[in-house]
Amino acid sequence: MENNNVLGDLHLTVRELSNVYEELSLLYKLSELFSTLNVNEICENLVNEAVATVGVKTAAVLFLNGGNQTLYTRACKGNWDKNRIVDGGTEFIADVLEQGKPMAFCKFEEVAPEDYFPGLKSVLLCPLAGKGKTIGLMILADKSSENEFYSNDVKLLRVISTQAAMAIENAFLYQEIEDLLLGTIKSFVKALETTTQWTAGHTERVTIYALGIAEEIGLDEKQIERLRICSLLHDIGKIAIPRDILNKKEPLEYEEWMEIGRHPLVGATILSGLRAFDDILDGIKYHHEHWDGKGLFGLKGKDIPLMSRILAVADAFDAMTSDRPYRARKNIDETLKEILELSGKQFDPSVVEAFYSWINRQHRAFLP
Numbered sequence: 001m002e003n004n005n006v007l008g009d010l011h012l013t014v015r016e017l018s019n020v021y022e023e024l025s026l027l028y029k030l031s032e033l034f035s036t037l038n039v040n041e042i043c044e045n046l047v048n049e050a051v052a053t054v055g056v057k058t059a060a061v062l063f064l065n066g067g068n069q070t071l072y073t074r075a076c077k078g079n080w081d082k083n084r085i086v087d088g089g090t091e092f093i094a095d096v097l098e099q100g101k102p103m104a105f106c107k108f109e110e111v112a113p114e115d116y117f118p119g120l121k122s123v124l125l126c127p128l129a130g131k132g133k134t135i136g137l138m139i140l141a142d143k144s145s146e147n148e149f150y151s152n153d154v155k156l157l158r159v160i161s162t163q164a165a166m167a168i169e170n171a172f173l174y175q176e177i178e179d180l181l182l183g184t185i186k187s188f189v190k191a192l193e194t195t196t197q198w199t200a201g202h203t204e205r206v207t208i209y210a211l212g213i214a215e216e217i218g219l220d221e222k223q224i225e226r227l228r229i230c231s232l233l234h235d236i237g238k239i240a241i242p243r244d245i246l247n248k249k250e251p252l253e254y255e256e257w258m259e260i261g262r263h264p265l266v267g268a269t270i271l272s273g274l275r276a277f278d279d280i281l282d283g284i285k286y287h288h289e290h291w292d293g294k295g296l297f298g299l300k301g302k303d304i305p306l307m308s309r310i311l312a313v314a315d316a317f318d319a320m321t322s323d324r325p326y327r328a329r330k331n332i333d334e335t336l337k338e339i340l341e342l343s344g345k346q347f348d349p350s351v352v353e354a355f356y357s358w359i360n361r362q363h364r365a366f367l368p
């Protein structure tokens with residue numbers, strides 16, 4: 001009898017331990033799945049993980065629309081329209097959002113208004129609540145095995161949703177900080193451009209051309225984002241160049257060119273104390289290098305960072321197609337011809353080729 005009791009206790013302990021182990025494994029897996037800062041990726045992973053873990057045919061992640069009471073579909077799988085918008089004021093949806101607790105409905109058609117979620121029988125709703133606020137909710141429907149949700153399903157979904165909500169909140173926060181940074185950079189650049197009339201809009205155009213080249217070369221999303229920031233800041237060092245040189249109406253003297261030539265290094269030095277710009281400093285510092293090694297620092301070929309090689313072409317194209325106090329702008333054909341002639345000398349031939357095909361492919365109609 002006593003032995004049986006001991007065995008029973010042991011069984012219970014093993015089962016509890018095994019549950020704890022599964023939960024920990026799930027948490028570990030989730031921390032991997034949600035370790036990205038891309039909200040779309042987090043939502044896709046959330047849907048896939050919920051479908052696999054709880055064993056349902058349909059899952060959807062809905063986000064609350066800022067300011068009003070509707071929820072829109074951010075990711076989904078199974079019997080769910082990706083354009084579906086849900087009224088957050090509907091009683092059971094409002095309850096889940098307000099109380100912050102999951103709710104399961106085994107016979108959903110009995111509680112929902114007619115045709116609310118057409119075709120769904122059993123439904124499990126779970127709020128997506130971050131530390132700060134409720135982001136939206138998760139809907140699971142139609143279990144693969146039976147028509148009922150159990151407390152373990154609710155528990156699992158809650159664990160998954162909580163982890164995802166925190167990851168989404170972090171990603172939003174990161175995005176806000178990035179936007180703030182980008183906004184600040186743009187203000188700096190505007191401040192710089194307003195002091196020299198002829199450079200108005202230069203940075204913005206160079207950024208468009210540089211990103212066009214990047215798209216043509218096939219850089220990934222992250223590289224493109226860094227290139228965007230590098231392009232916006234590439235001439236920030238001109239802040240330190242005397243205005244009378246930058247605004248001079250006559251052709252520049254050798255010493256004045258030398259003075260202007262300091263701006264890549266000055267720009268990189270100004271930004272060198274800020275960790276957010278660590279990986280673009282060289283892009284800025286070497287944006288006036290020449291492919292053949294005859295540039296400011298004498299760097300040659302692929303020793304010049306790719307960002308700088310892209311900026312060199314984008315920058316030259318904009319400079320040539322813009323009016324200067326001492327010369328009129330060239331037309332696009334003349335400019336392209338000149339850039340092609342300088343391919344392999346001043347510019348990286350593969351970047352020139354990418355720029356040429358980008359312009360000719362679709363963007364030429366919008367250029368100055």
Ligand SMILES: [Fe+2]
Pocket residue numbers: 234235263287288315
């Ligand atoms: Fe420059």
